[in-house]
């Protein structure tokens with residue numbers, strides 16, 4: 001995409017960290033912003049901050065694990081701004097635990113549901129209309145360096161992020177074959193100082209007793 005001014009970007013996980021930084025960059029480029037995030041206080045503060053910078057913003061509490069909530073995000077985005085041009089499937093959590101531990105199964109499911117299924121749902125929900133309107137578009141899927149190499153105790157995270165890399169490579173080829181004007185990027189950061197190490201703040205209550213994280217990758221071990 002050459003010209004972002006007046007176009008619309010949807011960013012999941014846009015209330016903090018990398019997603020909020022994307023929102024600031026897109027807002028500064030003149031884009032309308034649509035933020036979907038599960039964490040309401042952080043989202044309210046992000047919207048206040050972005051609005052104060054003069055950007056056009058709408059937001060919705062969304063759990064990316066729920067495809068109906070992603071459909072609602074698309075609906076309010078189109079209602080507010082019309083066509084969507086940039087989709088950032090960025091919401092994610094860092095969790096997992098040892099592969100051989102039978103007690104962290106639900107933490108694995110939660111991690112993969114957000115980090116992989118959240119991105120798959122985002123593509124399924126938003127792409128049909130983005131392709132149909134025919135204007136230049138771009139999809140940015142946030143994976144990680146963990147999508148190119150795996151580390152101990154972060155198996156669920158790596159499984160999901162490898163999946164996001166594969167999904168993005170596949171989508172790139174499919175858009176090229178179809179001749180659609182939809183670019184695809186997969187973002188693979190190394191460590192960035194965000195709230196990722198405190199991902200369990202958004203964990204359902206029945207899982208928070210067993211994050212499954214090894215002390216070496218827990219936020220308190222990293223930051224303290």
Ligand SMILES: NC(=O)c1ccc[n+]([C@@H]2O[C@H](COP(=O)([O-])OP(=O)(O)OC[C@H]3O[C@@H](n4cnc5c(N)ncnc54)[C@H](O)[C@@H]3O)[C@@H](O)[C@H]2O)c1
Pocket residue numbers: 012013014015016017018019036037038039042062063064065090091092093094114142143144145188189190191192193194195196197199202
């Ligand atoms: N920070 C890093 O070092 C790093 C490195 C590589 C990849 N990443 C990836 O970057 C992305 C953004 O993470 P970040 O580092 O900015 O962390 P962050 O915790 O600051 O931001 C993640 C955002 O996602 C939201 N979120 C979590 N679960 C959600 C759900 N179920 N539905 C909707 N929103 C949800 C959170 O509320 C938060 O606003 C993630 O996909 C993460 O895996 C981060």
